[in-house]
Amino acid sequence: MKTMNRFFEMLILCLTLGAVVAEGSSVTDVAIRQRWPWSRLVDIEYVLDNGDPDATANILLRAYDGTTAHPLNIPADSLSGDLYQVKQGFRRIVWDPTKTAYTNEPLVSFRVDLTPTPQPLYMIVDLTKEAGSSNQVEYVYEETLASGAYGAVQTNPVPGVNSVIWTGVTNNPVYATDKLVLRRVQAGTFPMGSPVSELGRTATSEDLHTVTLTKDYYIGVFEVTQQQLNHITNHWPSSFKNTDYRAARPVENIKFTDIRGSSIGTNWPSSHAVDPDSYIGKLRTRTGFSGFDLPTEAQWEYACRAGTDTALYTGENLTNTASDARLDAVGRYQYNGGKIPPSWTTPDQYCVPTNGTALVGSYLPNAWGLYDMLGNVQESCLDRFATSLGTGAVTDPEGLGTSTSRTARGGTWGSGAGSSRSASRAGQDPAVSSWIRGFRLIWMQP
């Protein structure tokens, strides 16, 4: 029986680890060498051939001690170098074995298996597992999605935007509670702000200007939920705390300084470091992914618009700034359940998700498969708030603000339709929490 169990464990491992190989790419001449006697770092050198000098591939690394029967846990942040979007040629990955659990006994026969893969469309991080443990991270490729292996998929949900999105992500609550699902957003250029003609526009803070983002990133499909926060901090800070529903409701009542910390976590953009005891600090440690952070305001709006330039990410504009039927299907706001009876002062502990915050993923996603970008909770961003962002074209903007105030985006469960537009902006005191404000994560490839 033990043998059978072991067999099935290995089978599951193999199936999970099965990666889609990047078409036309191959890895050869893999050489591993610890930098003895200079340091403990290990150089993993390889030759990548993509068949096209401009093509890129990601490199999936699996490590073993001896045979493949002894896989090693390699936390993502113990690896650096040529892992993501790698062009062909002689390449090097650097592994720091001191950032692993293998510091008690030497590894006698460390081996690696390098597989070139396309860029995953989604990544799924299991928050219940330690960094580097088997099945902690799952990469989902477009062709795997298309095969139906992950459930429902929708193509081109928004007219005029070519895309494939995973709608089946809403069918399994584990993706909103125990796991984090992030979707790749490709670098690009978009119109940030709103045109003068847009209904609900705030003229002083929504200057229309062209923004170019030069780096791909992954962004949370959902707002961070209360369970996802609890897995990392063991804390339930939110106001909408009905225990029957809280797990998949977005976390709110959390300060910017709780998310990134009140010390080094406030230094962005001069540093990406966060306080170790902040949510993101603990998340980075737990998952081994040091690229987790809040989005910049531009990254947030680019992801929210998902190829549209209208007030809503459905490709539509509002006709009413209070109650608008076009927003009803897109996100939780005051007029489709947001209002809490009988008062606005504090939610009853029995408040169900038909009022106040909705369970994440309850409304239509945008063209890139992101849910609740409009409504539900307002989402904290990295940038210091500046009223005007100007009209000049910018690249990878980091905000113009100089005060301590930070930006928050996306409208809330308590807002009217006019505040739940892609271009709506707000400032927030980073040291003050609110039951209308939560956040969404991004992950930047190193």
Add this chain to the structure above:
Amino acid sequence: MRETKMAAVLVALATTLAGSQALGALSASVLVDATTCRYRHWSTAYTNTVPLRWDWIQDATHAKLDIVGMNGTFTTNFAAGVSNCLWHAFDTAATSEEDVYDLTLTVYSDGETVLETLTARLAVVAGAGGGAAVNAVAESAAWSKVRKNVVIPYDAAWDPAATNALSATLAIEKVGGLSQTNAFTDAAGYYGWKLVHANWGYGTFNLSLTFPEALEPLTATLTRPIEGTMVRVQ
């Protein structure tokens, strides 16, 4: 005397093989390394069979190939007309015995005049066979001990400040004894430190690796203990 890297000869061989197709056909793609000092790839043997190829120049009648490693040397003579040889750098598919070889092909005329010398350095490292020992144990005594000949890597790419380095210097100093400075004409490669049957003896050795423009040299202290069991008689 013209000196040419044998690496270039290997490229020529690969290119020749890849190009031997029908007229007008597109050759198979071959990776060509045009960088001068950045990669250890050129100095690493990935299989135990290393194809060597050369062209004969005018008036050459014979040649001698010397392969000198820490653990052994080999010499092979060739008559004009033979322009390639397959060198078995190690016995099995993978090796745990590391070595660094200097390859020298000396081409002679009928009167034993040296017409040309081709040189290359090739390292046999265990990790090129797919597996390598990794020691991340902080207080590991094994980390700083050397007992036999060892291969020491150097690579300017380890230090961002040395990105443009084209050379490296490895200094070895025995505490209270010999010292040696090795100046490398490249910035990435392997050095074979011959300890066995050399004059280094036993003791403590301070190593220092320097790249131009690097902020700090890399340093290491190694100990070569006396072999055998010490018995104390009172």
